[in-house]
Amino acid sequence: MLQVQSLQATFGTFESFVRSSQHKQDLTEKAVKQGESEINRISEVLQKLQNEILKDLSDGIHVVKDARERDFTSLENTVEERLTELTKSINDNIAIFTEVQKRSQKEINDVKAKVASLEDSEGYKQDLKALKEAVKEIQTSVKSKEKDIEALRSTVQTMESDVYTEVKELVSLKQEQQRFKEAADSEHHTLQALMEKVLRAEESAARLPEEIRGLEEELGQLKAAALRPEEDGVFRPSEAFETLQKESQGLDSRLQSVEDGVQAARAAWEHHRETLEALRAQSEEQARHLADLHERVAGLGPAPDADVDADAGGLAGRVRGLGEAQLSLVGDVDELKRRVAELPGAVEALQKVQEQVRTLLSRDAAAPPQDLLDRLSSLDNLRASVGQVEADLKMLRTAVDSLVAYSVKIETNENNLESARSLLEDLRNDLDRLFVKVEKIHEKV
Numbered sequence: 091m092l093q094v095q096s097l098q099a100t101f102g103t104f105e106s107f108v109r110s111s112q113h114k115q116d117l118t119e120k121a122v123k124q125g126e127s128e129i130n131r132i133s134e135v136l137q138k139l140q141n142e143i144l145k146d147l148s149d150g151i152h153v154v155k156d157a158r159e160r161d162f163t164s165l166e167n168t169v170e171e172r173l174t175e176l177t178k179s180i181n182d183n184i185a186i187f188t189e190v191q192k193r194s195q196k197e198i199n200d201v202k203a204k205v206a207s208l209e210d211s212e213g214y215k216q217d218l219k220a221l222k223e224a225v226k227e228i229q230t231s232v233k234s235k236e237k238d239i240e241a242l243r244s245t246v247q248t249m250e251s252d253v254y255t256e257v258k259e260l261v262s263l264k265q266e267q268q269r270f271k272e273a274a275d276s277e278h279h280t281l282q283a284l285m286e287k288v289l290r291a292e293e294s295a296a297r298l299p300e301e302i303r304g305l306e307e308e309l310g311q312l313k314a315a316a317l318r319p320e321e322d323g324v325f326r327p328s329e330a331f332e333t334l335q336k337e338s339q340g341l342d343s344r345l346q347s348v349e350d351g352v353q354a355a356r357a358a359w360e361h362h363r364e365t366l367e368a369l370r371a372q373s374e375e376q377a378r379h380l381a382d383l384h385e386r387v388a389g390l391g392p393a394p395d396a397d398v399d400a401d402a403g404g405l406a407g408r409v410r411g412l413g414e415a416q417l418s419l420v421g422d423v424d425e426l427k428r429r430v431a432e433l434p435g436a437v438e439a440l441q442k443v444q445e446q447v448r449t450l451l452s453r454d455a456a457a458p459p460q461d462l463l464d465r466l467s468s469l470d471n472l473r474a475s476v477g478q479v480e481a482d483l484k485m486l487r488t489a490v491d492s493l494v495a496y497s498v499k500i501e502t503n504e505n506n507l508e509s510a511r512s513l514l515e516d517l518r519n520d521l522d523r524l525f526v527k528v529e530k531i532h533e534k535v
Contacts (some may be wrong), residue, residue, distance in 0.1 A: 101221050118201035125194035132187050139183055146176060239531070246525045250518070 149173050 093470050098225065101225060104221065116206055121197045122201055125197055128190055128194060132190060135183070136187065139180070143176060143180070146172070243525075246521060250525065254518075267273050 153168065
């Protein structure tokens with residue numbers, strides 16, 4: 091193809107040179123004809139000048155003859171003036187004629203030199219014929235390759251249609267990603283509210299161990315007082331036990347607030363479980379779309395341009411990254427669901443603690459000392475249950491933090507999707523430029 095273009099350029103240069111030579115020859119012939127016409131015109135002017143001179147001489151003779159009789163001196167002056175004017179006119183005309191003749195002779199010499207140089211163009215004409223034959227042969231071989239060019243053209247059109255399809259799918263995927271982001275933002279706000287409730291529950295649970303230790307001290311005092319029977323042999327509750335009952339009532343109200351917070355957390359967990367199911371389904375759908383997009387981009391085939399190869403490779407890598415990010419998001423959602431699924435256990439443990447405290451507080455004040463020992467054992471169990479509740483609340487807070495990090499990953503995934511869309515647009519532009527190049531090559535051929 092390069093040889094064809096080189097021969098075409100050489101052939102065009104040679105043709106331009108021949109046309110220039112012919113043009114110069116035409117100009118030379120025109121100049122020769124113009125010189126001949128100029129010489130003829132000068133001859134006519136000289137002839138007219140000669141006639142005018144003869145006429146002027148004749149007129150002068152007649153004037154002299156007429157004036158001779160009147161004034162000889164005036165006649166002499168008149169003759170001298172007339173002769174002076176005539177001589178000046180003749181000299182001016184001769185100078186003009188000489189200049190024109192020199193210029194015409196110079197142009198004639200230039201034309202002769204150009205004509206002599208054009209005689210050497212016969213060899214160029216033979217070379218031109220050989221070049222024409224070679225160009226005809228090359229054109230014949232190029233026509234045989236026209237089918238390959240048509241196949242390449244159809245391939246480029248197919249790639250362009252595939253790119254258009256992928257761009258449309260990317261736009262659709264972008265819209266789905268936007269809806270996914272809006273849902274994630276809504277869940278993020280809900281999670282913030284849930285985090286505040288969890289923090290309040292943690293504060294309430296953090297105060298429980300101190301109150302339980304105070305109850306243990308009060309129960310210890312109550313046990314010591316209970317071991318000392320009254321004088322009449324009847325067991326009566328001491329003032330310490332009455333104080334314990336009052337503090338237990340306050341603890342009951344606080345446990346009630348903790349129970350309300352846990353119930354709210356359970357309701358929020360149910361809502362989040364449904365939302366996470368929807369998010370997971372949408373994430374799997376996006377992962378499937380990204381996998382299809384990756385397969386189509388990989389099936390586009392190698393492009394003839396190095397820039398197109400680089401853009402396609404970058405696009406494929408970015409799509410793979412999006413797919414991996416989606417898989418990672420699915421894994422995070424599964425882990426979050428697992429952690430949130432453990433919350434009902436924490437709620438049940440807290441309910442058990444509340445039941446134990448209520449049972450402890452509902453016992454008869456006149457119970458025997460053995461019942462007080464059972465209450466101390468129940469308080470130990472209560473402390474262990476409260477510790478378990480604190481651990482479950484920490485786990486709930488970790489799950490909320492994971493959801494916040496999940497929203498950040500969604501934002502990163504959206505940015506990667508935007509970059510992939512930009513790469514697809516660059517690939518489309520490169521394909522357009524390649525198609526234009528193929529069209530130009532086809533037109534030259």
